[in-house]
Amino acid sequence: MRITNPVVRWMCTAVTAAVLLSPAPAAGQGSQALKRTPDGKPDLTGVWQAVTTANWNVLSHAADKDVPAGLGVVEGDQIPYQPWAAAQQRENFKNRATADPEARCYLTGVPRSTYMPYPFQILQTPKQIAVLYEYVHAVRRVYLDSKHPEGPIEWYMGDSRGRWEGDTLVVDVVHFTNPVWFDRAGNFASDTLHVVERYTPMGPNHINYEVTIEDPKVFTRPWKMSMPLYRRMEKNVRILEFECYAFGLEHTWLKPPE
Amino acid sequence: MAEASRVGRQRSLSVAWRWDVKKPWTGCRSIMIAVAACAVASALVSADGQQGQAGSAGGAAYTAPRTPDGQPDLQGFWTVVPGGTYNIWDLEYQSIHQNGRPEPELRGKSRIVDPPDGKIPYQPWAAAKAKLIHDNHADPTPQFLDPDARCFLQGVPRHLYNREIEIFQSPGYVTFFNMAHHTYRAIPLDGSPHIPEGLKLWMGDSRGRWDGDTLVVSVANHNDQTWFDIVGDFHSDALNVAERFRRVSAGSIEYEAVITDPKVYTRPWKMVLRFQRQREQNIEMWEEACYENNWNSLEGMLNRPGREHAPKAP
Numbered sequence: 001m002r003i004t005n006p007v008v009r010w011m012c013t014a015v016t017a018a019v020l021l022s023p024a025p026a027a028g029q030g031s032q033a034l035k036r037t038p039d040g041k042p043d044l045t046g047v048w049q050a051v052t053t054a055n056w057n058v059l060s061h062a063a064d065k066d067v068p069a070g071l072g073v074v075e076g077d078q079i080p081y082q083p084w085a086a087a088q089q090r091e092n093f094k095n096r097a098t099a100d101p102e103a104r105c106y107l108t109g110v111p112r113s114t115y116m117p118y119p120f121q122i123l124q125t126p127k128q129i130a131v132l133y134e135y136v137h138a139v140r141r142v143y144l145d146s147k148h149p150e151g152p153i154e155w156y157m158g159d160s161r162g163r164w165e166g167d168t169l170v171v172d173v174v175h176f177t178n179p180v181w182f183d184r185a186g187n188f189a190s191d192t193l194h195v196v197e198r199y200t201p202m203g204p205n206h207i208n209y210e211v212t213i214e215d216p217k218v219f220t221r222p223w224k225m226s227m228p229l230y231r232r233m234e235k236n237v238r239i240l241e242f243e244c245y246a247f248g249l250e251h252t253w254l255k256p257p258e
Numbered sequence: 259m260a261e262a263s264r265v266g267r268q269r270s271l272s273v274a275w276r277w278d279v280k281k282p283w284t285g286c287r288s289i290m291i292a293v294a295a296c297a298v299a300s301a302l303v304s305a306d307g308q309q310g311q312a313g314s315a316g317g318a319a320y321t322a323p324r325t326p327d328g329q330p331d332l333q334g335f336w337t338v339v340p341g342g343t344y345n346i347w348d349l350e351y352q353s354i355h356q357n358g359r360p361e362p363e364l365r366g367k368s369r370i371v372d373p374p375d376g377k378i379p380y381q382p383w384a385a386a387k388a389k390l391i392h393d394n395h396a397d398p399t400p401q402f403l404d405p406d407a408r409c410f411l412q413g414v415p416r417h418l419y420n421r422e423i424e425i426f427q428s429p430g431y432v433t434f435f436n437m438a439h440h441t442y443r444a445i446p447l448d449g450s451p452h453i454p455e456g457l458k459l460w461m462g463d464s465r466g467r468w469d470g471d472t473l474v475v476s477v478a479n480h481n482d483q484t485w486f487d488i489v490g491d492f493h494s495d496a497l498n499v500a501e502r503f504r505r506v507s508a509g510s511i512e513y514e515a516v517i518t519d520p521k522v523y524t525r526p527w528k529m530v531l532r533f534q535r536q537r538e539q540n541i542e543m544w545e546e547a548c549y550e551n552n553w554n555s556l557e558g559m560l561n562r563p564g565r566e567h568a569p570k571a572p
Contacts, residue, residue: 038326045429106550121444123428126326130426130433132442137411139435139442141543155545239444241459245549246410246483 034167034201037124042167042201044122044129047232047239050115050209055102057185058225067184073115075224079187085218092186101181105244107138107156109180110173110195111211111225119232121239129162129169134239142171151175154191169199189215205231322471322505327429329447330471332505335541336533338419340364343406345489346529347376369419371514372528378491379524391490400560404488407559409439409548411460413484414477414499415515417441419531424543432466432473439548445475452478458495460484473503494521509535 035043053061053070060077063069081089092099102108108116118134129142142162149159153175162171178191194214199207210226213219322330340361342352349364368376380388394402406412412420422437434443445466453463455478463479477499485492500516511533518526 104550107547123426123431123433123444125426125428128426130428130435132433132444136549137440137442139440141435143542156547156550157545236450236453238446238453238463240453240457241411241461243411243460246460 032203035204037126039126041124041126041164042169043124044169044199044201044207045124047119047121047237048207048229049117049119049232050227050229052115052227054115054225054227055112055117055183058183058187059185061185073225073227075226078223080220080223082218082220085188089186089188092181092188094186096184096186100184100186102184105136107136109156109176109193110140110158110160111197111209111213112180112182113138113140113157114197114209114229115227118242119237119239132239135242136244137241142169148172148174152191154178158193158195167201169197171195171197171199173197188218189213190217192217199229202228205233320505320507325427327427329427329432329468330473330505331427332425332432332473332503332511333427335422335424335536335538335543336511337422337536338531339534341419341421343412343416343420343487346370346487346491347378369529369531370527371530373525379527381522381524384492384522388491391492395489398559402490403559404490405483405485406439406488408556409552410483411439411441412436413460413480414443414462414464415501415513415517415529415531416484416486417443417461418513418533422536422543423533435543437543437546440546445473452476455479458482462497462499471504473501475499475501475503477501492522493517493519496521 037043052073053068054073056067056070058072058074059079060072061067061070079089097103102112102116107113113133113135114120116133116135120131120133123130123132127143127145129144131140131142133139138157140157140160142160144162144164146161148161151174153159154177155175156177158173159175160171160173162169164170173195174193176189176191176193179188180190180193181188192215196212196214198210198212200210202208207229208226209229210224212222212224214222322332325331325333340349340353342354344351344354346352347368347370349367349369350362351360352364353361366376370376370378373379378388391402395404398404406416406420411417417423417434417436417438420436420438424435424437426433426435430447432445432447434441434445436442441461443461443464445464447466447468449467450465452465457463457479458481459479460481460483462477464475464477466473466475468474480493480495480497480499482493482495482497497517497519500518502514503511504513505511513531513533515529515531516526517523517529
């Protein structure tokens with residue numbers, strides 16, 4: 001049948017084009033579909049890394065020597081410090097070369113360990129998710145079937161307990177040391193820090209990482225940061241070592257004194 | 259000679275204790291809490307552990323249960339018995355960190371089963387270096403100080419006999435977690451090759467496969483900085499460790515490592531370990547940060563009258 005009516009012809013063309021241009025169903029879609037574990041949860045197994053300048057400053061900042069410029073990862077681009085804490089942050093910034101836990105090669109806590117410029121590996125079972133970080137072999141065990149132990153406890157990486165909310169892994173982290181720094185710019189929290197991380201897959205190779213930060217000693221209200229995490233796609237990728245405190249030892253104290 | 263040797267042992271002992279002194283600064287609160295939790299939990303003797311003992315005694319062939327992805331299941335908390343890292347070829351003081359006392363019945367006993375004399379087959383130059391470290395380890399200047407005391411990663415196989423380990427299995431991986439220094443070693447089982455030879459790591463590069471119920475691991479890419487024990491038994495960056503883990507009962511794993519290093523030894527040598535399952539149930543491996551507060555203990559180890567070798571705190 002030949003279609004003569006121009007309006008109908010145009011509509012047929014439009015529908016055909018829409019069908020052809022729409023995302024390919026079934027097989028084609030499979031490659032972009034979320035991989036799932038046998039118990040139906042998103043499979044987060046793999047090596048991941050943030051691509052952000054948040055480790056230099058979680059807020060928007062211009063470039064400086066050895067500092068790449070960056071837009072902030074904090075909602076509203078502002079941290080709601082209490083007045084004393086705002087002053088402390090300025091003091092931290094002045095003393096950052098020595099006061100920053102990263103400058104001392106210390107474990108950097110949560111969420112900072114996630115967005116430092118090193119990869120981390122996620123291992124996943126139904127009861128537990130383990131996260132192995134390249135920076136100073138930090139490690140987190142995220143237990144999915146239990147509660148925080150009773151404090152007070154001071155751990156550099158805090159205590160992590162997780163649960164699934166649909167396809168989102170929600171991790172509640174408490175029991176930190178004091179202080180915890182968020183970046184090299186001196187933004188910080190105390191040992192009453194409470195972090196809630198939300199890992200939501202955006203596809204097989206991207207995770208939306210959203211963090212709620214709460215600390216009644218330091219902030220006037222809870223605040224949020226977020227960024228994507230990217231799957232490292234190299235075929236031979238593996239976590240290597242960044243044993244920060246071992247560097248330069250030949251000049252300090254491995255060798256005998258003269 | 260006997261007298262000198264005994265003095266040597268006593269000095270070693272006192273240093274071993276001095277090393278232990280670092281523990282109160284290394285995440286002390288968390289350790290104490292973990293110990294308390296373990297003490298409570300230890301009242302519950304694991305049925306699994308009991309089966310393990312029965313299995314060992316019977317000597318019957320044991321088939322390990324399987325993980326959901328079909329691997330033989332090695333998961334849980336294990337310790338090497340006798341544990342410790344003092345001296346792998348004379349176990350008398352081996353467990354001093356764990357038990358706080360020497361074990362005279364283990365004098366002269368070695369972890370090394372090949373060569374049959376239980377000694378490391380050093381090349382002559384290497385034997386001289388090992389002796390130099392051994393003679394100085396008890397009163398060390400920095401180059402004779404155990405890298406482990408500086409909180410460096412222990413390397414393979416030492417991390418296996420340095421206190422508690424936890425084996426964790428997820429699809430495609432066997433992963434070891436250490437309480438000491440929060441060390442981890444993730445072993446991929448996908449048949450992938452080692453990283454390029456020139457890239458050296460404290461923990462080496464492990465690649466594993468299952469040979470029936472035995473986990474077979476090749477460990478390459480070691481740096482030359484780690485020791486096998488406190489008394490300074492060492493290797494070079496040409497080290498290769500070929501490991502075999504097999505769960506022989508519910509409560510135990512047998513382990514052997516063939517250690518090859520043509521730069522340092524005259525021949526390969528073999529170390530064996532036996533892991534015993536910890537009986538405590540529902541225990542977790544909690545954070546034991548090491549480096550973060552280690553300056554005080556370094557001062558204790560290195561600074562004495564007339565000798566101030568400790569680095570300044572940053």
